[in-house]
Amino acid sequence: MDIPSRIWKTRAAVGLVSVGAALSLSSCGLLLPGRPGDAPPPLEEAPAGEESEEQVAPAGDGGEFRTGPIPSSSVTFDEELPEVDSDDPVVQVEGELVNMVQEFAMVTDSSTSASCDSFDASLNGTIDCTATFQGISIPFTVDIEGGEFIFSYTPTPTEGMVASRDVVEDEMRYMSDNESVRCTMDEFQLVPVDQTVPDLKCFAKGDPDEYEVKFSIYGSVYVSRVF
Numbered sequence: 001m002d003i004p005s006r007i008w009k010t011r012a013a014v015g016l017v018s019v020g021a022a023l024s025l026s027s028c029g030l031l032l033p034g035r036p037g038d039a040p041p042p043l044e045e046a047p048a049g050e051e052s053e054e055q056v057a058p059a060g061d062g063g064e065f066r067t068g069p070i071p072s073s074s075v076t077f078d079e080e081l082p083e084v085d086s087d088d089p090v091v092q093v094e095g096e097l098v099n100m101v102q103e104f105a106m107v108t109d110s111s112t113s114a115s116c117d118s119f120d121a122s123l124n125g126t127i128d129c130t131a132t133f134q135g136i137s138i139p140f141t142v143d144i145e146g147g148e149f150i151f152s153y154t155p156t157p158t159e160g161m162v163a164s165r166d167v168v169e170d171e172m173r174y175m176s177d178n179e180s181v182r183c184t185m186d187e188f189q190l191v192p193v194d195q196t197v198p199d200l201k202c203f204a205k206g207d208p209d210e211y212e213v214k215f216s217i218y219g220s221v222y223v224s225r226v227f
Helices: 088-104 165-176
Strands: 006-012 017-022 113-116 125-131 136-145 150-157 161-164 180-183 188-191 196-204 209-214 221-225
Touching: 006 125, 088 125, 088 136, 088 150, 088 161, 113 161, 136 161, 136 188, 161 165, 165 196, 165 209, 165 221
Parallel strands: 017 150
Antiparallel strands: 006 017, 113 125, 125 136, 136 150, 161 188, 180 196, 196 209, 209 221
């Protein structure tokens, strides 16, 4: 899957400056999870009138509902991740992948790691990298645009990104205005980006409907009722 990239930063290094691009199509599209423009439309109001006991039985009765406070807004990632401080181009790319997967999941994990093939930052090429987050491997291809003093790179996850069930369920609480919800996913799970996730449905207690989930290229979570 080809995910648009953004410029992470330009950093002076010994002989080279890296311009890391992640999750982008153009070099100037910022990855800001939960941007105001990304907010999904409000849910439609349920029809007025009394509902039968059968109608209000939750469609998600087959699993355990988890209860938590209803967020006041759509979920966002507000943590400050450490900047990558290295003169080694490989370490720079690996460090940005470590930050990238945590930003997408909206969860920090100090054990997150990344490993990339070695490369010559002065030459164009493509390398393979693998990030590991919450014990899940996330493969990437990384296109390198080399240069004598500046090199840029664009990572593309080849099998998806890792999402957090807690984050998805918080978004479900916000969208449904319901404290008790459940989503049919693992605590952390590899998901496709920019498309509805197959076999992932969310439910709110007392709500007969089911909801589907989609993750934007920015890591934002969209929950919408299945009609």
